[in-house]
Amino acid sequence: MTSAYVVWAPTRAEAACLRRGLTAAGEPGVALVPTGAGRQRAERAARDLRAQFGAQYGAQYGAQSDGRSDARPGAPPAVAVAGIAGGLDPSLVPGDVIVATEVRGADRVVTCPSAPLLAARLRRFGLTVRTGPVLSRDHIVTGAERRTLHRTGALAVDMESAWSLAGLPAETPTACVRVIADPATRPLLRPVTVAHLRTALRTLTRVAPALATWGAAIRPRRVLLPSPRSFCAGVERAIHIVERVLEQQGAPVYVRKQIVHNVHVVRRLEALGAVFVEELDEVPDGATVVFSAHGVAPAVRTDASVRGLSVVDATCPLVAKVHSEARRFADRGDTVLFIGHAGHEETEGTIGERPDSTLLVEDLDAARDIEVPDPARVSYLVQTTLAVDEVAEIVDVLHERFESLQAPGSDDICYATTNRQHALRSVADEADLVLVVGSRNSSNSNRLVELADRMGTPAHLIDDAGDIDLAWLTDAGTIAITAGASAPMSLVEETVEAIRGLGPVDLLEREVTTEDIQFTLPKEVRQP
Secondary structure, three states: OOOOEEEEEOOHHHHHHHHHHHHHOOOOOOEEEEOOOOHHHHHHHHHHHHHHHHHHHOOOOOOOOOOOOOOOOOOOOEEEEEEEEEEOOOOOOOOOEEEEEEEEOOOOEEEOOOHHHHHHHHHOOOOOEEEEEEEEOOOOOOHHHHHHHHOOOOOEEEOOHHHHOOOOOOOOOEEEEEEEEEOOOOOOOOOHHHHHHHHHHHHHHHHHHHHHHHHHOOOOEEEEEEEOOOOOHHHHHHHHHHHHHHHHHOOOEEEEOOOOOOHHHHHHHHHHOEEEEOOHHHOOOOOEEEEOOOOOOHHHHHHHHHHOOEEEEOOOHHHHHHHHHHHHHHHOOOEEEEEOOOOOHHHHHHHOOOOOOEEEEOOHHHHHHOOOOOOOOEEEEEOOOOOHHHHHHHHHHHHHHOOOOEOOOOOOOOHHHHHHHHHHHOOHHHOOEEEEEOOOOOHHHHHHHHHHHHOOOOEEEEOOHHHOOHHHHOOOOEEEEEEOOOOOHHHHHHHHHHHHOOOOEEEEEEEOOOOOOOOOOOHHHOOO
Protein backbone atom coordinates (compact mmCIF):
# COMPACT_ATOMS: atom_id res chain seq x y z
CA MET A 1 0.00 0.00 0.00
CA THR A 2 2.11 2.95 -1.25
CA SER A 3 -0.53 5.46 -2.26
CA ALA A 4 -1.87 8.16 0.05
CA TYR A 5 -5.37 7.18 -1.00
CA VAL A 6 -7.33 4.21 -2.24
CA VAL A 7 -10.17 4.06 -4.76
CA TRP A 8 -12.65 1.21 -4.37
CA ALA A 9 -14.56 -0.03 -7.40
CA PRO A 10 -17.26 -2.65 -6.82
CA THR A 11 -16.64 -4.74 -9.95
CA ARG A 12 -13.77 -5.39 -12.34
CA ALA A 13 -15.72 -3.68 -15.14
CA GLU A 14 -16.04 -0.51 -13.08
CA ALA A 15 -12.39 -0.74 -12.05
CA ALA A 16 -11.32 -1.14 -15.68
CA CYS A 17 -13.21 2.02 -16.68
CA LEU A 18 -11.65 3.97 -13.85
CA ARG A 19 -8.20 2.63 -14.74
CA ARG A 20 -8.59 3.81 -18.33
CA GLY A 21 -9.46 7.27 -17.13
CA LEU A 22 -6.56 7.39 -14.71
CA THR A 23 -4.09 6.20 -17.33
CA ALA A 24 -5.34 8.74 -19.87
CA ALA A 25 -4.89 11.46 -17.24
CA GLY A 26 -1.32 10.34 -16.49
CA GLU A 27 -2.25 8.91 -13.07
CA PRO A 28 -1.77 5.14 -13.49
CA GLY A 29 -0.27 4.62 -10.02
CA VAL A 30 -3.41 5.21 -7.98
CA ALA A 31 -4.30 2.31 -5.68
CA LEU A 32 -7.45 1.14 -7.49
CA VAL A 33 -8.98 -1.99 -6.00
CA PRO A 34 -12.08 -3.99 -7.04
CA THR A 35 -13.97 -4.92 -3.90
CA GLY A 36 -16.55 -7.21 -5.45
CA ALA A 37 -20.25 -6.43 -5.68
CA GLY A 38 -22.58 -6.49 -2.71
CA ARG A 39 -22.41 -5.95 1.01
CA GLN A 40 -20.43 -9.02 2.06
CA ARG A 41 -17.61 -8.44 -0.42
CA ALA A 42 -17.49 -4.72 0.40
CA GLU A 43 -17.30 -5.47 4.14
CA ARG A 44 -14.52 -8.01 3.61
CA ALA A 45 -12.51 -5.58 1.47
CA ALA A 46 -12.96 -2.83 4.06
CA ARG A 47 -11.70 -5.11 6.84
CA ASP A 48 -8.64 -5.98 4.78
CA LEU A 49 -7.98 -2.31 4.09
CA ARG A 50 -8.27 -1.39 7.76
CA ALA A 51 -5.84 -4.15 8.65
CA GLN A 52 -3.32 -2.84 6.11
CA PHE A 53 -3.78 0.72 7.28
CA GLY A 54 -3.39 -0.30 10.89
CA ALA A 55 -0.18 -2.18 10.17
CA GLN A 56 1.29 0.62 8.08
CA TYR A 57 0.13 3.81 9.77
CA GLY A 58 -0.52 2.83 13.34
CA ALA A 59 -3.70 2.95 15.34
CA GLN A 60 -4.48 6.58 14.44
CA TYR A 61 -3.42 6.26 10.79
CA GLY A 62 -1.35 9.42 11.23
CA ALA A 63 2.29 8.36 11.33
CA GLN A 64 4.30 8.21 8.13
CA SER A 65 5.71 4.88 7.08
CA ASP A 66 9.18 4.43 5.56
CA GLY A 67 7.56 2.71 2.58
CA ARG A 68 5.32 5.66 1.82
CA SER A 69 7.67 7.81 -0.20
CA ASP A 70 4.96 9.38 -2.32
CA ALA A 71 2.84 10.48 0.64
CA ARG A 72 3.13 13.86 2.31
CA PRO A 73 4.35 13.82 5.93
CA GLY A 74 1.49 13.22 8.28
CA ALA A 75 -1.10 12.84 5.51
CA PRO A 76 -3.78 10.33 6.50
CA PRO A 77 -4.85 7.68 4.04
CA ALA A 78 -8.01 8.60 2.16
CA VAL A 79 -10.65 6.32 0.72
CA ALA A 80 -12.97 6.90 -2.24
CA VAL A 81 -15.53 4.55 -3.72
CA ALA A 82 -16.69 4.98 -7.30
CA GLY A 83 -19.04 3.00 -9.49
CA ILE A 84 -22.54 2.88 -10.92
CA ALA A 85 -25.84 3.19 -9.07
CA GLY A 86 -29.58 3.26 -9.40
CA GLY A 87 -31.37 6.59 -9.45
CA LEU A 88 -33.87 7.49 -6.73
CA ASP A 89 -34.65 11.00 -7.94
CA PRO A 90 -36.92 10.71 -11.01
CA SER A 91 -35.11 13.61 -12.70
CA LEU A 92 -31.83 11.66 -12.94
CA VAL A 93 -30.89 10.04 -16.24
CA PRO A 94 -28.18 7.53 -17.17
CA GLY A 95 -24.77 9.16 -17.11
CA ASP A 96 -25.63 11.71 -14.41
CA VAL A 97 -23.02 11.82 -11.67
CA ILE A 98 -23.84 11.82 -7.97
CA VAL A 99 -21.21 13.00 -5.48
CA ALA A 100 -22.32 11.90 -2.04
CA THR A 101 -22.48 14.45 0.76
CA GLU A 102 -23.10 11.47 3.00
CA VAL A 103 -23.44 7.73 2.56
CA ARG A 104 -26.22 6.08 4.53
CA GLY A 105 -26.23 2.41 5.38
CA ALA A 106 -28.72 0.44 7.39
CA ASP A 107 -27.01 1.40 10.66
CA ARG A 108 -24.41 4.02 9.81
CA VAL A 109 -23.85 7.36 8.11
CA VAL A 110 -20.49 8.34 6.64
CA THR A 111 -20.12 12.04 5.85
CA CYS A 112 -18.10 13.28 2.88
CA PRO A 113 -17.36 16.98 3.60
CA SER A 114 -15.23 17.48 0.49
CA ALA A 115 -18.16 16.64 -1.82
CA PRO A 116 -18.58 20.25 -3.09
CA LEU A 117 -14.92 20.34 -4.11
CA LEU A 118 -15.04 17.02 -5.95
CA ALA A 119 -18.34 17.94 -7.62
CA ALA A 120 -16.88 21.24 -8.82
CA ARG A 121 -13.93 19.42 -10.37
CA LEU A 122 -16.24 16.98 -12.18
CA ARG A 123 -18.34 19.85 -13.56
CA ARG A 124 -15.20 21.30 -15.08
CA PHE A 125 -15.08 18.15 -17.21
CA GLY A 126 -18.52 18.94 -18.61
CA LEU A 127 -20.36 16.30 -16.58
CA THR A 128 -23.86 16.69 -15.14
CA VAL A 129 -23.28 16.49 -11.39
CA ARG A 130 -25.56 16.51 -8.35
CA THR A 131 -24.57 16.41 -4.69
CA GLY A 132 -26.63 14.76 -1.99
CA PRO A 133 -27.06 11.60 0.08
CA VAL A 134 -26.40 8.15 -1.37
CA LEU A 135 -28.01 5.07 0.20
CA SER A 136 -26.56 1.57 0.37
CA ARG A 137 -28.78 -1.49 0.63
CA ASP A 138 -27.90 -5.18 0.73
CA HIS A 139 -30.27 -6.01 -2.12
CA ILE A 140 -31.33 -4.65 -5.51
CA VAL A 141 -33.87 -1.88 -5.00
CA THR A 142 -36.70 -1.51 -7.50
CA GLY A 143 -40.15 -0.03 -7.98
CA ALA A 144 -42.04 1.11 -4.92
CA GLU A 145 -39.03 0.75 -2.63
CA ARG A 146 -37.14 3.29 -4.73
CA ARG A 147 -39.99 5.76 -4.40
CA THR A 148 -40.00 5.25 -0.64
CA LEU A 149 -36.25 5.75 -0.37
CA HIS A 150 -36.41 8.91 -2.49
CA ARG A 151 -38.67 10.47 0.13
CA THR A 152 -35.71 10.35 2.54
CA GLY A 153 -33.93 12.91 0.35
CA ALA A 154 -31.40 10.47 -1.09
CA LEU A 155 -30.48 10.72 -4.77
CA ALA A 156 -29.11 7.27 -5.57
CA VAL A 157 -28.80 3.75 -4.20
CA ASP A 158 -26.01 1.18 -4.43
CA MET A 159 -25.02 -2.05 -2.71
CA GLU A 160 -21.48 -1.31 -1.47
CA SER A 161 -20.56 2.26 -0.50
CA ALA A 162 -21.67 2.31 3.14
CA TRP A 163 -19.80 -0.90 3.88
CA SER A 164 -16.73 0.05 1.84
CA LEU A 165 -16.36 3.20 3.96
CA ALA A 166 -17.30 1.61 7.29
CA GLY A 167 -14.97 1.47 10.26
CA LEU A 168 -12.55 4.19 9.18
CA PRO A 169 -11.45 6.81 11.72
CA ALA A 170 -13.64 9.89 11.71
CA GLU A 171 -10.81 12.05 10.36
CA THR A 172 -10.23 9.87 7.29
CA PRO A 173 -10.98 11.80 4.08
CA THR A 174 -13.71 9.95 2.20
CA ALA A 175 -15.48 10.36 -1.12
CA CYS A 176 -18.25 8.54 -2.94
CA VAL A 177 -19.03 9.04 -6.63
CA ARG A 178 -21.80 7.09 -8.31
CA VAL A 179 -22.91 7.30 -11.93
CA ILE A 180 -26.58 6.61 -12.66
CA ALA A 181 -26.95 3.44 -14.71
CA ASP A 182 -30.69 2.85 -14.35
CA PRO A 183 -33.20 5.64 -13.70
CA ALA A 184 -35.94 5.52 -11.11
CA THR A 185 -38.69 5.92 -13.68
CA ARG A 186 -38.13 2.66 -15.61
CA PRO A 187 -38.03 -1.06 -14.72
CA LEU A 188 -34.51 -2.38 -14.22
CA LEU A 189 -34.60 -5.38 -16.55
CA ARG A 190 -35.41 -4.29 -20.09
CA PRO A 191 -33.51 -4.18 -23.41
CA VAL A 192 -32.36 -0.57 -23.03
CA THR A 193 -30.68 -1.38 -19.69
CA VAL A 194 -27.52 -2.54 -21.47
CA ALA A 195 -27.25 0.77 -23.33
CA HIS A 196 -27.75 2.68 -20.07
CA LEU A 197 -25.04 0.59 -18.43
CA ARG A 198 -22.60 1.42 -21.22
CA THR A 199 -23.40 5.11 -20.85
CA ALA A 200 -22.70 4.95 -17.13
CA LEU A 201 -19.42 3.08 -17.59
CA ARG A 202 -18.20 5.56 -20.21
CA THR A 203 -19.00 8.37 -17.79
CA LEU A 204 -17.13 6.55 -15.04
CA THR A 205 -13.99 6.73 -17.18
CA ARG A 206 -14.41 10.51 -17.30
CA VAL A 207 -14.85 10.60 -13.51
CA ALA A 208 -11.43 9.04 -12.82
CA PRO A 209 -9.18 12.09 -13.40
CA ALA A 210 -11.19 14.13 -10.87
CA LEU A 211 -10.67 11.39 -8.29
CA ALA A 212 -6.94 11.62 -8.97
CA THR A 213 -7.01 15.37 -8.36
CA TRP A 214 -9.02 14.79 -5.18
CA GLY A 215 -6.43 12.32 -3.96
CA ALA A 216 -3.56 14.67 -4.79
CA ALA A 217 -5.19 17.36 -2.64
CA ILE A 218 -5.25 15.16 0.49
CA ARG A 219 -2.90 16.57 3.12
CA PRO A 220 -2.83 18.29 6.53
CA ARG A 221 -3.26 22.05 6.31
CA ARG A 222 -3.25 25.29 8.21
CA VAL A 223 -6.24 27.54 7.58
CA LEU A 224 -5.84 31.20 8.54
CA LEU A 225 -9.02 33.17 9.24
CA PRO A 226 -8.36 36.92 9.27
CA SER A 227 -10.87 38.93 11.26
CA PRO A 228 -12.97 40.97 10.63
CA ARG A 229 -14.58 39.23 7.69
CA SER A 230 -18.07 38.72 6.32
CA PHE A 231 -21.11 40.96 7.01
CA CYS A 232 -20.69 44.59 7.95
CA ALA A 233 -23.24 46.74 9.79
CA GLY A 234 -24.60 48.30 6.59
CA VAL A 235 -25.22 44.92 5.01
CA GLU A 236 -26.88 43.52 8.12
CA ARG A 237 -29.10 46.60 8.29
CA ALA A 238 -30.17 46.28 4.65
CA ILE A 239 -31.02 42.59 5.01
CA HIS A 240 -32.96 43.22 8.22
CA ILE A 241 -34.95 45.95 6.47
CA VAL A 242 -36.15 43.55 3.76
CA GLU A 243 -36.95 40.89 6.38
CA ARG A 244 -38.92 43.39 8.47
CA VAL A 245 -40.93 44.65 5.50
CA LEU A 246 -41.78 41.07 4.57
CA GLU A 247 -42.89 40.37 8.16
CA GLN A 248 -45.03 43.51 8.33
CA GLN A 249 -46.58 43.52 4.85
CA GLY A 250 -46.18 39.99 3.56
CA ALA A 251 -44.95 38.97 0.12
CA PRO A 252 -44.28 40.20 -2.43
CA VAL A 253 -41.95 43.04 -1.50
CA TYR A 254 -40.03 44.61 -4.38
CA VAL A 255 -36.34 45.48 -4.10
CA ARG A 256 -34.62 47.67 -6.68
CA LYS A 257 -31.33 45.98 -7.63
CA GLN A 258 -29.74 43.37 -5.38
CA ILE A 259 -30.17 44.46 -1.76
CA VAL A 260 -26.49 43.58 -1.27
CA HIS A 261 -24.12 42.01 -3.76
CA ASN A 262 -24.31 38.37 -2.77
CA VAL A 263 -26.15 35.66 -4.66
CA HIS A 264 -26.84 33.55 -1.55
CA VAL A 265 -28.40 36.46 0.33
CA VAL A 266 -30.57 37.30 -2.67
CA ARG A 267 -31.74 33.70 -3.11
CA ARG A 268 -32.68 33.42 0.58
CA LEU A 269 -34.70 36.62 0.48
CA GLU A 270 -36.36 35.53 -2.76
CA ALA A 271 -37.45 32.36 -1.00
CA LEU A 272 -39.08 34.56 1.67
CA GLY A 273 -40.99 36.56 -0.95
CA ALA A 274 -38.70 39.39 -2.04
CA VAL A 275 -38.83 40.25 -5.75
CA PHE A 276 -35.67 41.83 -7.12
CA VAL A 277 -36.05 44.17 -10.09
CA GLU A 278 -33.62 46.22 -12.13
CA GLU A 279 -35.78 49.33 -12.49
CA LEU A 280 -38.92 50.79 -10.98
CA ASP A 281 -41.01 50.23 -14.13
CA GLU A 282 -41.08 46.55 -13.10
CA VAL A 283 -42.83 47.45 -9.82
CA PRO A 284 -46.65 47.61 -9.80
CA ASP A 285 -48.20 51.01 -9.03
CA GLY A 286 -48.75 51.55 -5.31
CA ALA A 287 -46.50 48.68 -4.24
CA THR A 288 -43.71 48.82 -1.66
CA VAL A 289 -40.15 49.03 -2.95
CA VAL A 290 -36.91 48.84 -1.01
CA PHE A 291 -33.87 50.74 -2.25
CA SER A 292 -30.67 48.70 -1.99
CA ALA A 293 -27.74 49.35 0.34
CA HIS A 294 -25.77 50.91 -2.53
CA GLY A 295 -28.05 53.95 -2.79
CA VAL A 296 -29.98 55.57 -5.64
CA ALA A 297 -29.88 58.84 -7.55
CA PRO A 298 -32.49 61.55 -6.81
CA ALA A 299 -34.13 60.82 -10.18
CA VAL A 300 -35.03 57.35 -8.93
CA ARG A 301 -36.65 58.79 -5.80
CA THR A 302 -38.62 61.22 -7.93
CA ASP A 303 -39.81 58.39 -10.19
CA ALA A 304 -40.96 56.39 -7.15
CA SER A 305 -42.90 59.39 -5.82
CA VAL A 306 -44.60 60.02 -9.17
CA ARG A 307 -45.57 56.33 -9.35
CA GLY A 308 -47.07 56.42 -5.86
CA LEU A 309 -44.71 53.73 -4.61
CA SER A 310 -44.17 53.23 -0.90
CA VAL A 311 -40.40 53.51 -0.41
CA VAL A 312 -38.25 52.00 2.31
CA ASP A 313 -34.65 53.17 1.98
CA ALA A 314 -31.96 50.63 2.86
CA THR A 315 -29.07 52.82 1.66
CA CYS A 316 -26.04 52.25 3.88
CA PRO A 317 -25.53 55.35 6.10
CA LEU A 318 -21.91 55.53 4.94
CA VAL A 319 -23.03 55.70 1.31
CA ALA A 320 -25.62 58.31 2.26
CA LYS A 321 -22.78 60.35 3.79
CA VAL A 322 -20.95 60.34 0.43
CA HIS A 323 -24.15 61.47 -1.30
CA SER A 324 -24.43 64.36 1.16
CA GLU A 325 -20.83 65.37 0.47
CA ALA A 326 -21.46 65.27 -3.29
CA ARG A 327 -24.33 67.73 -2.89
CA ARG A 328 -22.35 69.99 -0.56
CA PHE A 329 -19.23 70.13 -2.73
CA ALA A 330 -21.12 70.67 -5.98
CA ASP A 331 -23.44 73.30 -4.49
CA ARG A 332 -20.47 75.42 -3.38
CA GLY A 333 -19.21 75.47 -6.96
CA ASP A 334 -16.69 72.61 -7.04
CA THR A 335 -16.16 70.06 -9.75
CA VAL A 336 -16.48 66.78 -7.88
CA LEU A 337 -14.11 64.00 -8.95
CA PHE A 338 -15.67 60.71 -7.91
CA ILE A 339 -13.14 57.86 -7.64
CA GLY A 340 -15.11 54.72 -8.39
CA HIS A 341 -16.08 52.05 -10.90
CA ALA A 342 -18.36 52.76 -13.83
CA GLY A 343 -21.64 50.86 -13.74
CA HIS A 344 -21.60 50.17 -10.00
CA GLU A 345 -24.86 51.19 -8.30
CA GLU A 346 -23.00 53.30 -5.76
CA THR A 347 -21.24 55.21 -8.53
CA GLU A 348 -24.48 55.80 -10.40
CA GLY A 349 -26.26 56.95 -7.26
CA THR A 350 -23.51 59.34 -6.15
CA ILE A 351 -22.92 60.92 -9.56
CA GLY A 352 -26.69 61.19 -9.94
CA GLU A 353 -26.80 63.62 -7.00
CA ARG A 354 -25.15 66.32 -9.13
CA PRO A 355 -24.51 64.85 -12.57
CA ASP A 356 -23.56 68.18 -14.19
CA SER A 357 -20.84 68.83 -11.62
CA THR A 358 -19.40 65.34 -11.09
CA LEU A 359 -16.79 63.48 -13.14
CA LEU A 360 -15.81 59.82 -12.76
CA VAL A 361 -12.16 58.87 -12.13
CA GLU A 362 -11.75 55.11 -12.52
CA ASP A 363 -7.98 54.68 -12.41
CA LEU A 364 -4.55 56.32 -12.52
CA ASP A 365 -4.76 57.00 -16.25
CA ALA A 366 -8.03 58.87 -15.77
CA ALA A 367 -6.52 60.82 -12.87
CA ARG A 368 -3.62 61.94 -15.10
CA ASP A 369 -5.84 62.94 -18.03
CA ILE A 370 -9.02 64.41 -16.56
CA GLU A 371 -9.79 68.08 -17.23
CA VAL A 372 -11.98 70.34 -15.10
CA PRO A 373 -13.50 73.79 -15.81
CA ASP A 374 -11.75 75.50 -12.86
CA PRO A 375 -8.65 73.76 -11.41
CA ALA A 376 -8.91 75.98 -8.32
CA ARG A 377 -12.34 74.58 -7.38
CA VAL A 378 -11.99 70.78 -7.27
CA SER A 379 -12.88 68.22 -4.62
CA TYR A 380 -12.92 64.44 -4.60
CA LEU A 381 -15.04 61.63 -3.18
CA VAL A 382 -14.49 57.88 -3.13
CA GLN A 383 -16.66 54.80 -3.63
CA THR A 384 -16.88 53.16 -0.21
CA THR A 385 -15.74 49.70 -1.33
CA LEU A 386 -12.42 50.43 -3.06
CA ALA A 387 -8.88 49.32 -2.15
CA VAL A 388 -7.19 51.73 0.24
CA ASP A 389 -3.74 51.67 -1.39
CA GLU A 390 -5.07 52.07 -4.94
CA VAL A 391 -7.20 55.06 -3.94
CA ALA A 392 -4.17 56.62 -2.23
CA GLU A 393 -2.21 56.43 -5.50
CA ILE A 394 -5.04 58.07 -7.44
CA VAL A 395 -5.45 60.83 -4.85
CA ASP A 396 -1.69 61.53 -4.95
CA VAL A 397 -1.90 62.08 -8.71
CA LEU A 398 -4.92 64.35 -8.31
CA HIS A 399 -3.13 66.39 -5.63
CA GLU A 400 -0.15 66.85 -7.97
CA ARG A 401 -2.44 68.17 -10.72
CA PHE A 402 -4.82 70.26 -8.59
CA GLU A 403 -3.12 72.12 -5.75
CA SER A 404 -6.42 73.27 -4.25
CA LEU A 405 -7.99 69.78 -4.27
CA GLN A 406 -10.38 69.39 -1.34
CA ALA A 407 -10.86 66.08 0.48
CA PRO A 408 -13.99 64.81 2.23
CA GLY A 409 -14.20 65.53 5.93
CA SER A 410 -13.50 61.86 6.73
CA ASP A 411 -12.44 58.84 4.73
CA ASP A 412 -15.11 57.72 2.27
CA ILE A 413 -13.84 54.13 2.12
CA CYS A 414 -15.95 52.51 4.78
CA TYR A 415 -14.52 51.07 7.97
CA ALA A 416 -15.58 47.54 6.97
CA THR A 417 -13.76 47.64 3.64
CA THR A 418 -10.64 49.03 5.30
CA ASN A 419 -10.74 46.53 8.18
CA ARG A 420 -11.14 43.52 5.91
CA GLN A 421 -8.23 44.66 3.76
CA HIS A 422 -5.98 45.22 6.79
CA ALA A 423 -6.97 41.82 8.21
CA LEU A 424 -6.16 40.00 4.98
CA ARG A 425 -2.88 41.88 4.64
CA SER A 426 -1.85 40.48 8.04
CA VAL A 427 -1.99 36.86 6.83
CA ALA A 428 -1.68 36.84 3.04
CA ASP A 429 2.11 36.58 2.97
CA GLU A 430 1.97 33.45 5.18
CA ALA A 431 -0.46 31.67 2.88
CA ASP A 432 0.09 29.58 -0.23
CA LEU A 433 -3.44 30.44 -1.36
CA VAL A 434 -6.12 33.00 -0.51
CA LEU A 435 -9.82 32.25 -0.93
CA VAL A 436 -12.18 35.22 -0.79
CA VAL A 437 -15.83 34.33 -0.29
CA GLY A 438 -17.99 36.78 -2.20
CA SER A 439 -19.99 37.22 -5.37
CA ARG A 440 -18.58 38.43 -8.69
CA ASN A 441 -20.37 41.78 -8.51
CA SER A 442 -19.15 42.53 -4.98
CA SER A 443 -16.67 45.39 -5.27
CA ASN A 444 -15.12 45.03 -1.82
CA SER A 445 -14.69 41.27 -2.34
CA ASN A 446 -12.88 41.83 -5.65
CA ARG A 447 -10.58 44.33 -3.95
CA LEU A 448 -9.56 41.64 -1.44
CA VAL A 449 -8.55 39.32 -4.28
CA GLU A 450 -6.55 42.11 -5.89
CA LEU A 451 -4.84 42.89 -2.59
CA ALA A 452 -3.64 39.29 -2.19
CA ASP A 453 -2.46 39.22 -5.79
CA ARG A 454 -0.45 42.41 -5.27
CA MET A 455 1.17 40.76 -2.24
CA GLY A 456 2.21 37.83 -4.43
CA THR A 457 -0.20 35.22 -3.09
CA PRO A 458 -2.52 33.45 -5.55
CA ALA A 459 -6.11 34.38 -4.75
CA HIS A 460 -9.54 33.39 -6.01
CA LEU A 461 -13.03 34.81 -5.53
CA ILE A 462 -15.59 32.12 -4.75
CA ASP A 463 -19.33 32.29 -4.17
CA ASP A 464 -19.08 29.18 -2.01
CA ALA A 465 -17.07 25.96 -1.65
CA GLY A 466 -18.52 24.71 -4.92
CA ASP A 467 -16.42 27.28 -6.80
CA ILE A 468 -13.11 25.89 -5.52
CA ASP A 469 -10.98 24.00 -8.01
CA LEU A 470 -9.30 21.05 -6.30
CA ALA A 471 -6.21 21.72 -8.40
CA TRP A 472 -5.70 24.98 -6.48
CA LEU A 473 -5.32 22.98 -3.25
CA THR A 474 -2.78 20.36 -4.35
CA ASP A 475 0.28 22.32 -3.19
CA ALA A 476 -1.46 24.64 -0.73
CA GLY A 477 -0.38 23.74 2.80
CA THR A 478 -1.57 27.05 4.26
CA ILE A 479 -4.79 28.68 3.07
CA ALA A 480 -6.15 32.05 4.14
CA ILE A 481 -9.94 32.34 3.92
CA THR A 482 -11.79 35.61 4.25
CA ALA A 483 -15.11 37.04 3.07
CA GLY A 484 -16.31 40.30 1.64
CA ALA A 485 -18.64 42.50 3.65
CA SER A 486 -21.73 41.19 1.84
CA ALA A 487 -20.98 37.45 2.25
CA PRO A 488 -22.58 35.46 5.10
CA MET A 489 -20.26 33.98 7.71
CA SER A 490 -21.91 30.59 7.16
CA LEU A 491 -20.27 30.40 3.72
CA VAL A 492 -16.83 30.73 5.30
CA GLU A 493 -17.69 27.96 7.74
CA GLU A 494 -18.89 25.71 4.91
CA THR A 495 -15.67 26.38 2.98
CA VAL A 496 -13.54 25.44 5.98
CA GLU A 497 -15.58 22.27 6.45
CA ALA A 498 -15.09 21.28 2.81
CA ILE A 499 -11.32 21.72 3.12
CA ARG A 500 -11.37 19.77 6.37
CA GLY A 501 -12.74 16.89 4.30
CA LEU A 502 -9.31 16.68 2.62
CA GLY A 503 -7.34 16.08 5.80
CA PRO A 504 -6.59 17.52 9.26
CA VAL A 505 -6.93 21.30 9.54
CA ASP A 506 -5.13 23.51 12.05
CA LEU A 507 -7.53 26.46 12.26
CA LEU A 508 -5.97 29.78 13.30
CA GLU A 509 -8.01 32.94 13.89
CA ARG A 510 -6.14 36.24 13.35
CA GLU A 511 -8.07 39.18 14.75
CA VAL A 512 -6.79 42.57 13.61
CA THR A 513 -9.59 44.68 15.05
CA THR A 514 -13.10 44.32 16.41
CA GLU A 515 -16.24 45.89 15.01
CA ASP A 516 -19.15 46.96 17.18
CA ILE A 517 -20.88 49.45 14.89
CA GLN A 518 -24.65 49.21 14.51
CA PHE A 519 -26.92 51.33 12.34
CA THR A 520 -30.47 52.28 13.27
CA LEU A 521 -33.25 50.90 11.10
CA PRO A 522 -35.47 53.41 9.27
CA LYS A 523 -38.58 54.42 11.16
CA GLU A 524 -40.85 52.63 8.66
CA VAL A 525 -39.70 49.21 9.88
CA ARG A 526 -38.88 49.76 13.54
CA GLN A 527 -40.82 47.62 15.95
CA PRO A 528 -43.48 49.63 17.82
